[in-house]
Amino acid sequence: LSGRELKPIPVEDVTAYENLQKVDMKIEDPLCQRYACMQVENITRNVSPVDMRIRLYYCGMRGINFLADLTNYLMLEMGQPMHAFDSRKVGKIRIKRFDTPFKFQTLDGVERNIDENMLMICNDNTPVAIAGIMGGLDSEIVEDTTTLTLESATFDAASIRKSTVRLGHRTDASMRYEKSLDPEMCDTAIARFLYLLRKYDGGVKVVSALTDEYAFHYDKVELKFDKAFVDRYTGIEIGNDTILKTLRSLGFGAEYDGEYFDVTAPSWRATKDVSMNADIIEEITRIYGYDNFEVHTTRSPLYPVKMDVVKNDEDKIKDILVKRYNLHELHSYVWAYYDELKSLGIEVEPNIKLANATNPNIETIRNSMIPTQLCQVNTNVGYAPDFGIFEVGRVVTGMDENNLCVEKKMLAITLYSKTKDIKDLYFELRDILAVTADDLKHRKLEFKKAEPSHGYEHPVNLNTIVLDGKEIGTIGIVHPVIGKKIDKKANIVFAEVDMQAFADVKNASIVYEEPSKYPPMDYDISVIVPAGVMFGDMSKAWTDEGRGILKNTRIVDTYDTDEFHSVTIRFEFSSNERTLSSAEVQEIMDNVISNLKKIDVNLR
Incomplete structure (x- = not known):
């Protein structure tokens, strides 16, 4: 980029040790993409050089010992996490998962629960590290360690992320593995480690060949586009030579045949960073400089968009509830908050749960919005003696045949009053629904007796809302026990309407009739x-x-x-x-x- 070639990083020539015996290592699980290792003996240095410890400190890491500091230094320098095992405790390396859960003590002294989905580094059948996250306490480098087995590997990014969530423990190594590291860096990182090891401890002896198993290769990313594509995306004229020079300086293979550019992404950009032609445009423009772009208005066709029926009804309902009835619109999350509902005596009903939830209070997704609104009413009882709230939000009622959540958009309304009796409050809510249906659909609501299906519903005063012969929701009174926990002197009524069912009802025609001149x-x-x-x-x-x-x-x-x-x-x-x-x-x-x-x- 600067016109000067970067100096190559000094590394050890690992091919010089090809005649030595290899480490007994085997990948037994596809979650490990590549695993490389070497063994070194006669290590005499225990304390890292001062300049290395200073650099680690400036990067927010503390010095531990020479070998641990060296792996951390390489991770910061090259982006490749590494791990050093005491060779006295690790001789037969196997990378695999176990069929049954067990407990494992990591380097920080914490005993962690390992399940059947977590990848482990093992000494034969004995776990010595959680792959990509943290080593085990039994195989750590100690003061008298003179031999080590050096690991440099890459693992499935999604697997590492899921394991850190289940363990509730993220490390500097796992944060890098989660971002899909380049497997091509494994052997280079080992060569760099050996170079620095010899530099600071000249008496070390390599006792094994580089043992490397490359189990997974990313697909080669090859992209093809023409000059018109670059011009259309950037809106400016960038020369062909500038495009080629920029891409080649970034490590891309780039050729131009007079009509099309053929670009090959380097391995360190092909894991998931560069995957389509638009990504190449970003590379070109950020090096070209956004400040060099000419500012002008982009020309693009604008097509009218027809408003979705559900969204259209939703907006009109909100206007009616706010402007005509002075209700307050609230917004909430989709969780059934266990602690808040428990305080009101409302049981969290079995429903879809969030996998690997870190907080049990927000583990279950709600199947009704009314419990959420009762919690909101309970929080605001001191706001005013009378008020009403509403929300158009989402609920989940189960799973479909494709194991996807059945998600519904619902309108929930709750009225709270200390001054009105329950009968007047109930009919007020009924009138709100009736006027809304009449204004939007020009139809009259009907009500049918309903049996309670939730613990917050009154055992007697509950009705189904019917519009044009279709059941669209429920209206009722809060269960007396729950109502008393919110406010003993207040009355609370609620309604919940399925927005999709409401939108599916066709508007009735408006019929105008001449007033009679005869007395009624x-x-x-x-x-x-x-x-x-x-x-x-x-x-x-x-x-x-x-x-x-x-x-x-x-x-x-x-x-x-x-x-x-x-x-x-x-x-x-x-x-x-x-x-x-x-x-x-x-x-x-x-x-x-x-x-x-x-x-x-x-x-x-």
């Missing part, structure tokens, strides 16, 4: 409603009656005693053609009353 007629009846009978059940009594003149029905009053539940229903009659007579209205009402009696709904 209202007819009120008060009936005793037995338990379990809903307004939707009663509405069937007049659906087929008074066609053309029965315009509307609505509840205008309710009355409750210990003995019965009474409802006053108003029937609104009108005609665009004539003035209605009392006789014809009475005839219709007689039929309605007769039909109501069939479901045990009688006049009071």
